[in-house]
Amino acid sequence: MNSKQSKSSRRRFLKQGAALAGLAAVGGIRPARGQFGQPDPRGRTEFVPDESVPQANILRDPWTGEMLRDSAGDLVVDWTGTPQWEAYRKNIRAVGGPRYGALEKDSRLYGVRSRFVTTHRLGIDGGGPTMPSTTKHTFFSILSPVEAQLGIITPNGLHFIDEHGEVPEMDPRQHRLTISGMVDRPLTFTMEELMALPSVSRIHTVECNSDGMTSHRNRIAPWATAGDVYGELSCSEWTGVLLSKLLEMVGVKRGAKWFYASAADGYNQTWSIPMWKALDDTIIAYGQNGEPVRPEQGFPLRLLLPGFCGTMNIKRLRRIKITDELTLFHRMYNEQFPDNKMTWFRFEMPPKSCILHPSGGQQLTRRGFYEIRGIAWSGGGKITKVEVTVDGGKTWKDAEVQGPVHSKAHTRFVFPWSWNGEEVIIASRCTDERGSTQPTTAEFARFKGVDVDTLKARGSNRINITQPWKIDREGRITNAVYSI
Structure with a gap:
């Protein structure tokens, strides 16, 4: 080996050693001096003094034989096979996981609120028994206790729920979104493909069309709380792909003025929506407040139409079809005035x-x-x-x-x-x-x-x-x- 090759090899080794030192918190390589050692299953680290570290496991400079230390001056150690490492692995197996423990044994894997906090959603009319109905897809509504809200974000566990049947369990690996109709290239997306596209994260409300409606008994009762009045309202940070981005990919044909969106659940909720909204701020959302959208909010994918009435924000979104005219579906709202004139379909929620x-x-x-x-x-x-x-x-x-x-x-x-x-x-x-x-x-x-x-x-x-x-x-x- 000539001197040039030797210097090159030495530089490469030192770079690798520095990388190992920089990644000391990963795998079995941990610094030994100071206060650092192998983490125990409770998230702490076990101090190992220099003299207790097996000499054979200390990484050394192959030319000088000097022990390698990281930028903090701690020894760089390969803990694999040491008594300390075996004890660590044994403790890990005892609690069921490599971090803090098994989910069912340790709430730190997914946090829970204090037992002193008891705020919960509100059932319509006090959450009593379900009334008899001949409707195949029964509707239920659970309100958000807005009077207890701190700040502007509604916790996921307190977001209001409007459903037309039981909340289905959807496998994201099997879920697909198809965009068809007046497009040049009909496409079907997997969840993985959607999540790989450029994303946005924006804060918006979702509000039911009937929120605050005075025909609701609770709304006008003297004992009504703010949640009874405006409980079909919640605000979240929504993360996903802009629908306009997907429409660029499929190529919308000239003359397209509307699109309709359909759900993958048994109720098959469907709404016809103006094309201008699709090109404005509509989000195909898979995230809510920093985690995947919850099942009762449309997991794994939902339509998010900022400012439009909540029932149009299709949960468990499976299909978008581009059309040149309005398509009539169930639960599209307008209103009759005393002079027998009718309003056009109303989408936007007022102040x-x-x-x-x-x-x-x-x-x-x-x-x-x-x-x-x-x-x-x-x-x-x-x-x-x-x-x-x-x-x-x-x-x-x-x-x-x-x-x-x-x-x-x-x-x-x-x-x-x-x-x-x-x-x-x-x-x-x-x-x-x-x-x-x-x-x-x-x-x-x-x-x-x-x-x-x-x-x-x-x-x-x-x-x-x-x-x-x-x-x-x-x-x-x-x-x-x-x-x-």
Whole structure:
């Protein structure tokens, strides 16, 4: 070996040694000095002093014979075959896993909340027994307790659920998404192929078309909480592929104006959606709040239409077909006015807001300062303004809109207030970036062309009237719907 080759080999060896030192936390190679050694099954490390490390397992410079040390000065050791390594492997087998233990034995593999936290979803009408029905696919709804929400993100375990049957178990390895119709190249994607494409992660609400609907008994009950009123609403960080990216791949033909999306479950929920929405911000979502979408939210794949009514956000998405005209399906909503005119199909959710603290079911325990807190949201974009009244709607004052303000997502607001112990009605209203403002009951009735009594009797989808709360002299808080 000539000197040039020798120097090259030495450089290569030293690079490999440095790499081993840099990867000391991987596999059986661990530094021995200082406080580092093999991790035990409880996630800690066992200190091994230099003098206790078997000499044969210390990596050395082959030219100088010097012991290799990492950048922290710790010995670089191949622990394989040492007594310490065998003891470590034995302990691993005892608890059932290489990190912290077996899933059924150790909650640290997937965390659980404190036993002192008992917040849970709310069943419709108190979550009583299922009523008799001749409908083949029975519908059930479980509400999110929005009054207990901290921040703008709804935990996955508290996201509201609307289903038309039992939640199916879908194997992601077998699941496929097909895009066909007015396209140049019909394609079928596996989950692996979809997850390999460029992705986005965005925060948006999902809200049922009937959220806040006054024909729901719980909605107008005096004891209603914010969850009873607006429990068909949740906000998550959604991760997936933009539908516009997939449409680039298949090539949309000229004249395409609509697409419809279908589910893979037994109910086969299907909706026809304008093409402009597909090219705007529609997401084919496989992730929710940093983990795969949960089964009750559409695992392994769902359609996410920011700002559109929740029932259009097809769960367990299996098919998208591009068309040149609207296709009529079950549960497509419009509304008749008193003059017998009909609205066009309504997709977008209007601006809404709700005070969460203090709110229905809660109680003020003293006079003095309180921070009124709540959320606002709109299917039309960002929230730009929130106002609060603490005198039953006589006057309105600007609340502080807290950032970050995301489009078509929950936005927090706060308002400083001092309660004097007298009976009062409080409420909020919001305005979005289009200039649309949440109406009072009287304003909404005028828009519908009816009087308030008729509105109370009929109810309305997409109703977005202000939500007042009444606080009595004892500090008890009840639902004051229709009072503003």
